[in-house]
Amino acid sequence: MIELTVDAAGLARSRFAVSPLHEVVATLLPWGMHPAPDADPWVARARRVLRRAQLPLLSELALDAGGYVPDFLSPHPVEPSPGIEDELERVRRTPPERVLDELRALRDGRPRNGLAGCELPAGVRRSMARGGAHVARQAAEELRRYWELAFAPHWEAAKSTLDAEVDRCAGVLARQGAAALFNSLHPCIRWADGTLRVESRYRITLPVPLVVVVPSLVAPQPAVSVDPTRDGARPPMLVHPVRDRALADTLTPAAPTTETAQLLGPTRAALLAALARPTSTAQLAARHFLSPATVSYHLGVLHRAGLVTRTRSGRSVLYRRTPSGSRLARGR
Template sequence: MIELTVDAAGLARSRFAVSPLHEVVATLMPWGLQATPDTDPWVARARRVLRRARLPLLSELALDGPGYVPDFLNPYPSGPSPTVEEELEQVRCTPPERVLGELEALRDGRPRSGLAGSELPAGVRRAMARGGAHVARQAADEMRRYWELAFAPHWEAAKATLDAEVGRCAGVLAGYGAARLFNSLHPQIEWVEGTLRVESRFRIAQPVPLVVVVPSLVAPRPAVAVDPTRDEDRPPMLIYPVRDKAIACTIAPAAPSAEMAQLLGPTRAGLLAALIQPASTAQLAARHFLSPATVSYHLGVLHRAGLVARARSGRSVLYRRTPEGARLARSR
């Protein structure tokens, strides 16, 4: 159980933030290993990217590591709606000693909080040997690539959903007060007489100056990120899953059905399913780990069949599904 005690002044300073990088990091957590497309529309695709792209540090921490990612990958949101570039720069500029300290804590454990130690993967150890600054730069570079491949095409719709959740919470706060607001977030979050309680396998009980609340479309259950250095400039962050994911389920492209794959071929079916939003040949090639020439060939076939249309946008040619293509993609 995590218990955060917040006084009246701290409650008044507590705020919400919509964080793109927190959605990225949520797919690196242990729950992503058991997630399916039915539980979250992003996680399955993100895991495929993690396994297939050249992201050695992130993939080792998430897939081969101790089941926990270091806190410096979850930067403190500087405002209510930071950009992914701002957050990546925070990761890149993490003090080297903090980077190494958190990785050593993953190795050695934190007995007081219930985090058991575990041997770090070889690639992580090699990166650590080059220094904390090197690890921070490599992590930021890999997270940028991960973001571009698995998240960027869908962030606009995702952010709209998260902003709507913040609006809902603002209405609860205005109409019923802070206690009702916190108790409305999730069944595993409870506000009782000045203490915010979050069900967790970790054991933390401490007073905090305020709480930053971060809604998520990826996290399946609440989590609390507490700065291990107890830096008062970085209060804890409460990440919780949004209650209504009906909109979120339209964010990521669905996998093509077996029938559509048999009709069009798996590559063309995958490209057609991915064209929820207009995209260029280069964008589709990066997302599907194909050469631009291969994507161009298959898009040409779909275009001649009347399933996609194309139009120039600046120097790029963007492809989109036609009504016929959209109907075929939906007939799953």
């Protein structure tokens, strides 16, 4: 159980933030290895990117380490809606000793807090040997690549949903107060008698100056990022899963039916299934691990068959299924 003691002044200072980098790093946590059935649809896709792309440090931390992902990879948002580049720059500028401290915590554990240690993967050890500044730079570059491959094409729609959750919370706060707000976030989050309690396998009790609340489409359960070694100097970040999962229908491409795959071929069928919303060649290439030239060829065939439309948006050409293409993608 995590228990955070927050006085009235701390409640007044507490705030919400929507963080693109947090969504990226959340897929590195243990729940990303076996996503829950109702988890946001990009989790499984992101993990496939992580396994196939050349991201050695992130891959080892997520797939081979012990379940604790170092906090420096996901700095606490300092504004309500930070941009991805600003957050990546903060990762890059993490003090080297803090980077090494958190990797040592991954290795040695923190038994008092319920965090078990684990043997660090060989690649992580090699990066550490080159210093904390090197690890921070490598992490920032790999996080950028991961973001571009797995998240950037979907962020506009995802952010709209997360912003809507912040607006919902603001309404609860204005109408019912802070206690009702925290108790509305998730059944595993409870506020009573000046203490915020979050169910967790970790054991932490801390007085804190405020709480940064971050809604997430990726997290299937609440989580708290704290630093018990610094006496609450860095405010804890409370992550809660959003209630509205309607975005799943817009982000999850329909799986092509067997009949469609037999008719069009598996590659064209998968591309057609992914075109429920206007999408560029580059976005499709990244999602399906194809070259842009290959995607352009198949889209040309689908366009000539009247199954997709194409429109220009700035320098990009966006493709989308026609009604007949949608019926074919659904096997109707």
